[in-house]
Amino acid sequence: MQYHAFILKYAEIGLKGKNRYVFEDALMRQIKRVLDKCSGEFEVTRTAGRIYVEADNYDFDETVKALQTVFGLTGICPAVTVARDEDGKLPTPEKLGEMVSGFMGDVYPDKHKSFKVQVRRVDKSYPLDSMELARDLGAAILEAHPDFTVDVHNPDILLHVELREKINMYSEVIPGPGGMPLGTAGRAMLLLSGGIDSPVAGYMIAKRGVEIEAVYFNAPPYTSERAKQKVEDLARVIAKYTGKVKLHVINFTEIQMYIYDKCPHDELTIIMRRYMMRIAEILAKKSDCMGLITGESIGQVASQTMQSLLCTNAVVESMPVYRPVIAFDKQDIVDISLKIDAYETSIQPYEDCCTIFVAKHPVTKPRLDIIEDHEGNLRDKIDDMVKKAIDTDEIIEITA
Amino acid sequence: MECYLDNSATTRAFDDVAQLVADTMTKTYGNPSSMHHYGKVAEDIVKKAKKQIAATLHCNEKEIFFTSGGTESDNMALIGAARSREKEVGKHLITSSVEHPAILETMKYLEKQGFEVTYLPVDKNGQVSVDDLKNAIRPDTILVSIMLVNNEIGALMPIEECGKVIKQVNPKTYFHVDAVQGYGKFHINPSKMGIDLMSVSGHKIHGPKGTGFLYVKNGVRIVPINYGGGQQQGMRSGTENVPGIAGLGRAAEEIYENLDSHVATMRELKSYFIKTVCDKLPDISVNGKTDDDCAPHIISLSIKGVRAEVLLHALEDKDIYVSAGSACSTNRPHVSDTLKSIGLDTELLDSTLRFSMSVFTTKEEIDQAIEALEAVVPMLRRYSRQ
Numbered sequence: 001m002q003y004h005a006f007i008l009k010y011a012e013i014g015l016k017g018k019n020r021y022v023f024e025d026a027l028m029r030q031i032k033r034v035l036d037k038c039s040g041e042f043e044v045t046r047t048a049g050r051i052y053v054e055a056d057n058y059d060f061d062e063t064v065k066a067l068q069t070v071f072g073l074t075g076i077c078p079a080v081t082v083a084r085d086e087d088g089k090l091p092t093p094e095k096l097g098e099m100v101s102g103f104m105g106d107v108y109p110d111k112h113k114s115f116k117v118q119v120r121r122v123d124k125s126y127p128l129d130s131m132e133l134a135r136d137l138g139a140a141i142l143e144a145h146p147d148f149t150v151d152v153h154n155p156d157i158l159l160h161v162e163l164r165e166k167i168n169m170y171s172e173v174i175p176g177p178g179g180m181p182l183g184t185a186g187r188a189m190l191l192l193s194g195g196i197d198s199p200v201a202g203y204m205i206a207k208r209g210v211e212i213e214a215v216y217f218n219a220p221p222y223t224s225e226r227a228k229q230k231v232e233d234l235a236r237v238i239a240k241y242t243g244k245v246k247l248h249v250i251n252f253t254e255i256q257m258y259i260y261d262k263c264p265h266d267e268l269t270i271i272m273r274r275y276m277m278r279i280a281e282i283l284a285k286k287s288d289c290m291g292l293i294t295g296e297s298i299g300q301v302a303s304q305t306m307q308s309l310l311c312t313n314a315v316v317e318s319m320p321v322y323r324p325v326i327a328f329d330k331q332d333i334v335d336i337s338l339k340i341d342a343y344e345t346s347i348q349p350y351e352d353c354c355t356i357f358v359a360k361h362p363v364t365k366p367r368l369d370i371i372e373d374h375e376g377n378l379r380d381k382i383d384d385m386v387k388k389a390i391d392t393d394e395i396i397e398i399t400a
Numbered sequence: 401m402e403c404y405l406d407n408s409a410t411t412r413a414f415d416d417v418a419q420l421v422a423d424t425m426t427k428t429y430g431n432p433s434s435m436h437h438y439g440k441v442a443e444d445i446v447k448k449a450k451k452q453i454a455a456t457l458h459c460n461e462k463e464i465f466f467t468s469g470g471t472e473s474d475n476m477a478l479i480g481a482a483r484s485r486e487k488e489v490g491k492h493l494i495t496s497s498v499e500h501p502a503i504l505e506t507m508k509y510l511e512k513q514g515f516e517v518t519y520l521p522v523d524k525n526g527q528v529s530v531d532d533l534k535n536a537i538r539p540d541t542i543l544v545s546i547m548l549v550n551n552e553i554g555a556l557m558p559i560e561e562c563g564k565v566i567k568q569v570n571p572k573t574y575f576h577v578d579a580v581q582g583y584g585k586f587h588i589n590p591s592k593m594g595i596d597l598m599s600v601s602g603h604k605i606h607g608p609k610g611t612g613f614l615y616v617k618n619g620v621r622i623v624p625i626n627y628g629g630g631q632q633q634g635m636r637s638g639t640e641n642v643p644g645i646a647g648l649g650r651a652a653e654e655i656y657e658n659l660d661s662h663v664a665t666m667r668e669l670k671s672y673f674i675k676t677v678c679d680k681l682p683d684i685s686v687n688g689k690t691d692d693d694c695a696p697h698i699i700s701l702s703i704k705g706v707r708a709e710v711l712l713h714a715l716e717d718k719d720i721y722v723s724a725g726s727a728c729s730t731n732r733p734h735v736s737d738t739l740k741s742i743g744l745d746t747e748l749l750d751s752t753l754r755f756s757m758s759v760f761t762t763k764e765e766i767d768q769a770i771e772a773l774e775a776v777v778p779m780l781r782r783y784s785r786q
Binding site: 257351 | 707714716
């Protein structure tokens with residue numbers, strides 16, 4: 001069966017009252033953006049709570065995969081659409097019966113299935129009401145293909161027939177990613193490590209329509225070139241959904257070693273993370289971001305106990321820190337990581353700044369007053385070092 | 401100055417080898433199986449390479465079969481011997497616990513296919529015991545596979561003694577030697593050493609990558625593991641990699657031309673390196689032997705209190721390129737079999753670097769490496785996990 005149209009469904013943004021057009025416009029833009037990269041000719045139109053994509057000379061799998069990266073879409077329905085006749089009249093019930101029988105015959109080679117016809121009639125002038133028409137169409141299908149059976153409660157196939165501007169027929173709903181269209185929220189700064197959690201966190205926030213910038217803390221020369229490559233690859237996973245990600249690479253070595261020299265070793269990770277948050281916040285402000293995003297999850301490692309989170313959170317003054325996986329178990333995070341194709345990249349075994357110079361037994365219950373007190377040891381040089389780190393920020397524009 | 405001390409990973413090709421490969425690709429590019437002149441020229445190139453290699457092993461050129469490298473040669477030898485002899489001899493194989501994955505993983509595959517494998521332990525120097533081998537050989541032992549030189553610590557295995565014992569206990573047992581790290585560093589005479597099958601890789605001896613050969617002693621029967629046009633007497637179907645083979649032949653010839661003097665130089669550099677580093681830095685230990693009973697080109701150092709990957713990148717920053725002797729950290733489930741097998745302290749597993757030399761290595765490079773270690777190690781030790 002060669003479909004030549006898709007009906008795209010969206011849910012939440014239908015509820016946004018007067019702002020609805022803002023969301024729909026954003027959604028249209030994103031659909032056009034991803035279809036631009038697909039081979040084929042596409043025409044995207046919008047009428048009354050539906051987005052139609054007419055497609056020609058296209059690759060079905062590629063197109064569906066691309067549409068599945070558009071946040072805001074809840075369903076992608078491969079459809080057959082038929083125009084009204086020249087006078088703008090809808091076809092007769094008999095003609096419709098032929099159409100739907102043809103559709104069912106083409107789409108389902110194996111007819112040993114049950115079905116139900118669901119009719120929506122936007123044009124109320126049609127001679128039959130929805131129930132009557134559904135019944136007649138069902139009868140027409142049964143007549144053409146006697147192996148089908150009808151089941152109105154739990155059908156294998158739910159055939160939708162819509163009488164709108166055009167006549168639409170579809171029976172399959174491929175799930176979309178859900179969420180909100182990109183560009184309807186604002187921008188946030190993701191602290192991206194090479195691990196499993198932070199790309200998932202970035203994806204989840206991006207899904208709410210948020211544009212993502214990312215910052216990675218690099219420890220040259222002690223880490224591999226491949227560690228940086230890995231982070232670029234992970235940023236690209238998110239860019240697949242958001243079109244682009246601006247990635248900041250911060251040289252963190254000097255700060256890290258200075259902390260190591262001046263502070264108790266078991267507090268190294270906490271203090272290091274406090275400086276990462278500080279730097280991320282400074283970068284975020286410069287880029288008009290309205291929040292930070294981390295992949296922290298309560299209790300996962302020593303630096304993510306509630307005490308540790310309290311200590312790292314305390315340094316961020318001017319914006320919220322979003323932690324979308326805070327209550328997720330590791331396996332739940334891995335499941336999403338696998339779903340968005342980040343996992344294989346995340347598990348590549350390169351050392352990063354968080355693993356090269358750390359204590360064997362980091363403190364698990366840091367106290368904020370003590371940490372702040374020990375950070376005082378850094379006062380001579382740390383501000384200059386932070387400034388230098390920000391001044392030497394390497395910016396990489398990652399595109400999908 | 402760039403200081404490449406990772407020659408056990410791969411070597412820079414000899415210049416004339418590279419030139420020869422290029423010429424063979426553009427000028428004498430025929431298929432040895434073709435009937436016409438171009439085919440004949442290509443066939444002659446393959447024959448010449450066989451001759452060059454056979455000369456280094458004092459063997460017959462018919463005993464050389466070209467492959468894509470060490471891994472393929474190992475697979476061909478092990479699977480080919482197992483398949484050809486399972487009915488006649490039995491289903492038992494013997495190897496050491498410190499072999500390259502090309503052997504160990506192939507053995508695992510054979511175990512899944514119903515073969516039984518005995519893994520011989522090694523001593524603290526990484527060497528197998530001939531007595532252990534003797535006791536392990538059974539009437540149903542098809543094949544023993546022992547490497548000539550261990551790739552991680554440079555341990556030299558008692559191949560000649562192993563060969564003798566095998567033939568004594570069970571003359572039906574084949575002896576395979578993985579000589580990937582040893583060919584081009586030692587004189588090898590397979591028939592005198594009791595070797596039936598031997599794997600060699602081209603890119604470890606300044607030849608092209610994707611080249612290698614399997615020595616198969618006349619009369620030794622193995623079944624092929626790939627099928628096709630029947631090239632190389634049906635042992636290894638597929639059009640011969642003529643440019644690669646030309647380069648491999650030349651590299652083999654060249655590496656053996658001045659073998660003794662090259663090896664002597666490497667040995668000198670090796671002991672100089674070890675002595676100087678150990679004098680200048682505390683808490684350094686050398687894995688494997690350091691006398692003449694070891695590979696001349698591999699130096700495995702455990703540097704207490706430093707993480708290998710961090711040190712590797714710190715050296716890289718100074719243009720010195722080495723390998724981590726082992727890969728183990730929270731991110732890496734795989735811990736080096738060799739380093740564990742020689743009983744290295746757990747805390748040193750992740751602190752071991754391999755420096756490996758070639759005929760190109762100079763004293764200046766070694767001095768540069770020593771100087772870099774002197775500068776970097778004490779600094780990194782300050783930042784080690786405690």
